[in-house]
Amino acid sequence: xxxxxxxLVALVAAIIALMQWYLARQKFVLDLFDxxxxxxxxxxxxxxxxxxxxxxxxxQIVDLNIxxxxxxxxxxxxxxxYLKETYNVVVQLRMWNSIYNTExxxxxxxxxxxxxxxxxLADFFDEYPKLCQSYMMMPEKRVRTPIxxxxxxxELRKSYGGEPxxxxx
Numbered sequence: 001x002x003x004x005x006x007x008l009v010a011l012v013a014a015i016i017a018l019m020q021w022y023l024a025r026q027k028f029v030l031d032l033f034d035x036x037x038x039x040x041x042x043x044x045x046x047x048x049x050x051x052x053x054x055x056x057x058x059x060q061i062v063d064l065n066i067x068x069x070x071x072x073x074x075x076x077x078x079x080x081x082y083l084k085e086t087y088n089v090v091v092q093l094r095m096w097n098s099i100y101n102t103e104x105x106x107x108x109x110x111x112x113x114x115x116x117x118x119x120x121l122a123d124f125f126d127e128y129p130k131l132c133q134s135y136m137m138m139p140e141k142r143v144r145t146p147i148x149x150x151x152x153x154x155e156l157r158k159s160y161g162g163e164p165x166x167x168x169x
Contacts, residue, residue: 039071056094093117
């Protein structure tokens with residue numbers, strides 16, 4: 001009798017440990033999603049006023065750099081490389097705006113440079129969400145209760161029989 005009791009206690013302990021592991025994993029996935037979503041929104045919030053103004057002020061460039069650095073360890077190299085490229089485009093936009101209407105020998109190239117930078121930044125709002133989408137997925141599914149599982153299995157079992165046949169007497 002004590003052997004069965006020991007086995008039952010061990011089984012209950014194993015089930016509790018498995019449930020704790022599963023809950024810890026769910027919390028980790030949700031926390032990671034929250035951090036990624038915050039970093040994603042920070043980058044969008046940093047780029048939005050730059051595109052709206054067509055120019056980048058120094059503090060806006062700093063804000064974008066901080067947002068890019070905060071997302072460095074949350075996303076893969078594809079997103080990080082794209083963010084670095086976007087940061088470089090913003091810096092170029094600032095440079096073209098600063099030499100526009102000056103005596104700089106490259107000032108005549110500034111309108112085309114600003115236009116190209118603006119096009120790249122306009123594409124940002126299409127490309128960045130696509131790149132981040134795979135990182136924002138939450139693949140974990142809700143665990144069904146035993147009653148739901150038995151109900152689904154019973155419905156599956158019933159479907160094998162097909163339509164009930166009419167018996168003529």
